[in-house]
Amino acid sequence: MSLELLRSAYGDLSALVGGLTPEEGWQPSGCAGWSVLDLTQHLLDDARRGLVALATPAGGPATTDAVAYWRSWQPSPEDDDSTAWRTRVRASVTGGLPHLAPLYAETAAAVCVAAGRADPGELVATQGWVVRAGDLLSTLAVEAVVHHLDLVAHLDRPGPPADGLAEVRRVLEELVGGPLPDGWDDATAARRGTGREPLTDADRAALAEAAGRFPLFG
Known part of the structure; x- marks a missing residue:
């Protein structure tokens, strides 16, 4: 299941990035x-x-x-600023989207090939953690889906696949320990659960004390 989620998420992202114009890269x-x-x-x-x-x-x-990984992902504003600065510096010297898009596509394809060869239960290391390969694939897919939403936030481009959005919602509900508000579709759940959109008064009433734990990861 995680392998199919990753293939779907990475495939849609590769198609999206490959179709963007250089000008859209600065949006x-x-x-x-x-x-x-x-x-x-x-x-x-x-x-x-x-x-x-x-x-x-x-x-x-x-x-x-696949769920606990995100509990530890709460970077401070200082960490966010540092990461953004380093990323901007590297992105600015790449030659823009015409260079990055094919590089992303070939790297994403290689990840999917490697993922298809891995036993979901095998243990691998990443960012100081030991995780089963199947859980790693979920975390990669969740990150890709959330950032797909980010990429199209101000562009008239298609959003991420439905199965990936459903996985993001599943992880968020595991993190919060219960269902998210019924009125949230999966894209809204992804944006509000990760702090991309603020909670409304109605959201806070529906979530009760759990509202104080938002965003569930950044």
């Missing part, structure tokens, strides 16, 4: 302070991380999983 994204080009660089970085992780076997036991 803002749904990540505050990040352009579409900056975010594409970040997506390439994450695909490379996935490729390295799938080739990095680890001893057990697992120290995180």
Whole structure:
């Protein structure tokens, strides 16, 4: 299941990025302070991380999983600023989307090939964690889907696949320990659950004390 989610998420993202114009690369994204080009660089970085992780076997036991991984992902504003600055510097010297788009596509395709060869239960290492390969694939797909929403936030381009959005919602509901408001579609759940959109008064009433835990990851 996680393999199909990843193939779907990465395939749609590769098609999206490959169809963007150089001018669209300078448009803002749904990540505050990040352009579409900056975010594409970040997506390439994450695909490379996935490729390295799938080739990095680890001893057990697992120290995180597809849900717990996100509990630790609460960067401070200082961390966000530092990451944004480093990403902007690297993105600015790449030659723009005409260079980054094919590089992202080939790297994403390589991740999917490596993922197809991995046993979902095998343990691999990433970012200081030990995780089962199947759970790693979920985290990669979730990140890709959330950032797909970010990429199209100010562009007239198609959003991420429905199966990927459903996985994001599943992870968010596991994190919050219950269902998200019925009035949220899966894209709204992804944006509000990760702080891309603020909670309304009605949301806070529906979530009760759980509202204080938002965003569930950044």
